[in-house]
Amino acid sequence: MFKRSTKNLDRTALTLIVILSLAIGFLLTQSGQAIARVRDFTWQARQVGAADSAFILSFSRPMDKASVEENLQIDPPLPGKFSWAGRRMAYTLESPIPYGQTFELSLKGGRDRFSPPDDARLQMRPFTSEFQSRDRVFVYLGVEGDEAGRLVLLNLTRQEQKILTPPNLLVMDFKPYPENDRILFSAIEQSSGTRRSLGDQQLYTVSTGIRIQPPDSLIGAVSQRAERNATATPQSAGVVELVLDNRDYQNLKFDLSPNGKTIVVQRVNQQNPADFGLWILQPGEPARPIETEPGGDFLIAPDSQSLAMSQGQGMAILPLESGADPLDFLPRYGMILSFARDGTAAAMVRFNRNPENPTRSLFLITNQGTEQELLEIDGSFLDAQFDPNKRNLYCLLTRRIPGDVYLEQPYLTAINLDSGEVVDLLKLPIQQDIQMNLSPDGLAVLFDQAISDADVNADGVIRGRDGKAIASSKLWILPIVEDDQGIPLQAQPQEVGVAGLRPRWLP
Structure with a gap:
């Protein structure tokens, strides 16, 4: 009885081995004929801005480069250059993408590296996708009627116009954030019977109501998606928040870093005019002074880590750190x-x-x-x-x-x-x-x-x-x-x- 059970078990195991071997062999013979396809397109259903200079196509198999480059089409055309890294193809634009347009990308007729060029059955699966450039939008300071002294947003692409700031704030200057969701601005609060001056400026932000789905950069895509999902709910237009008051210091000129994470403000003490200099504001931190030599006009550099400021008889390039030595001086x-x-x-x-x-x-x-x-x-x-x-x-x-x-x-x-x-x-x-x-x-x-x-x-x-x-x-x-x-x-x-x-x- 025991021997009979052992024989049945051996027979069953042998049958399973044969079936699995046949299945594996079938898969191996068919894998060489698998049709290549596009796995990921980094600009798919995204709004592309001038800072987005390249997109990436990722393929399921190693591709014949020439067949892909010859058959890739973008309508309207966007001239650019190809580069490859394994199964990933990058396309870098020669000029920034024109704003206010919708584009279609299509790839038909490409083939993988191992397929015979004359076998149409083994051409890659056709791929089509759409993406958009950002709308053509600008903000201005109104001067007439209900718009006077207020920030107004004009979307030329959608032919939409919105007044962003309330009538009690007289706007003096403003800087857009890079994601277009907010505007940083200085303003004087107007109240009846009270005289106001430039020294009464305070810093605010106002939401634009714009929600952009930008492409992930070529580095750090996972962390970017996580950060974007954490702030997925856009604010409606016109939500004003106070950033910096004038309780102890007058706020003069200000600048916003290109990455939107740092604000630098020129301030003077209300009680002691000799206490004059630059202050820095960063997310989640209180405003703090930058210890440096006094100066005049300034501008944050594109790296968002330094600024140029006129000092004495020249222009100093300074890191955004208190007490740090100048990076350069142009006399x-x-x-x-x-x-x-x-x-x-x-x-x-x-x-x-x-x-x-x-x-x-x-x-x-x-x-x-x-x-x-x-x-x-x-x-x-x-x-x-x-x-x-x-x-x-x-x-x-x-x-x-x-x-x-x-x-x-x-x-x-x-x-x-x-x-x-x-x-x-x-x-x-x-x-x-x-x-x-x-x-x-x-x-x-x-x-x-x-x-x-x-x-x-x-x-x-x-x-x-x-x-x-x-x-x-x-x-x-x-x-x-x-x-x-x-x-x-x-x-x-x-x-x-x-x-x-x-x-x-x-x-």
């Missing part, structure tokens, strides 16, 4: 206008001290230590911004008008950084208060055209650099058009159709 420059997005270059101004003919020179400063003079003028440099590819520098400047009365004529000017060619794109009306802002995709410049009223002396009105009340202001968009060599060409500006000041594109 010839008195003003910084902007950094290139990647931090490899900056636009700085040198004041040429010639009593008979004082002029100012604009310089290109690189992180390699080179200093190149771009332009010398007898007026002022008001602003300068690098385009995303660092080919051109767009400048808002003034030139002195010959004559007995001192007047300066504003221009919107482009300087090609390769050739040094200077192109006056637009001659602007003579005015003291004017600002420009280059779109994140580099395809348009916003600027304002203010109308002052010297007879208005009331509190609670917006004033320009000359102290005069601003009665109204038009907003304009100048499209950027380049020739085959990348030199900007003159184009016709387009009126936006709203009354506002200091427009700024959302990143």
Whole structure:
């Protein structure tokens, strides 16, 4: 009886071994014929911004590179370059993605590395996906009616307009956060019967109501998804939160780091004006002073870890740490206008001290230590911004008008950084208060055209650099058009159709 049971068990085991062997053999013979497919596309159903320079396609099998590169299509086209790492293909854009568009990516006809090229049955599974660029959105300071003194958001893609801040806050300056969900701004709280001044500014944030699903960066995708899921519920537009009060210190100029995690504020003690300097605010921590030599104008660098500030007879590059030594000091420059997005270059101004003919020179400063003079003028440099590819520098400047009365004529000017060619794109009306802002995709410049009223002396009105009340202001968009060599060409500006000041594109 025992022997019979053992034989039955042996027979059963042998049968199972044969069945499993046949199954394994079948799988092995079929695995070589498995059809390749796309496992992951990092931009699928995402909103892509100018900072997103590349996407990745991950495949289930090692691919024939040429068959993939020849058959990948993007509509509308986005020129770029391919690179490979195993089963992952990266596509890097040559220029930032144009905002306000929907794109379709398709891949049909690709094959894996081991399939015969003439066997259509073994071509990869066709793949199609959509992604979008961020909407074309900007924020401006209203000057008329219910919008006066308030932040207003205008979405050009969706043709939507929203007033963000309440009527009791007179907004002075503002900076958008990189995810477009909030705006950092300084404002004076207005109350009846109480006179207010610039020293009464406090810092606030206001929500925009915008919810972006950005692509994961090529590094740290898992942690990014976790962080995004933790803050998945967006705030509705117009939620205001106080960031920094003015109880003990007056708040003056401020800047927001490019990563949106650090705020630097210039402050002065209400009781002791000698107590003057920079303070830093970071998430979850109280504001604290930065111990450094006193200085003037400043700008946070693209690395979000350092800043440039005018000190004494030059420009200091300082780490955002109390008591730390300067990283660099540039003795010839008195003003910084902007950094290139990647931090490899900056636009700085040198004041040429010639009593008979004082002029100012604009310089290109690189992180390699080179200093190149771009332009010398007898007026002022008001602003300068690098385009995303660092080919051109767009400048808002003034030139002195010959004559007995001192007047300066504003221009919107482009300087090609390769050739040094200077192109006056637009001659602007003579005015003291004017600002420009280059779109994140580099395809348009916003600027304002203010109308002052010297007879208005009331509190609670917006004033320009000359102290005069601003009665109204038009907003304009100048499209950027380049020739085959990348030199900007003159184009016709387009009126936006709203009354506002200091427009700024959302990143």
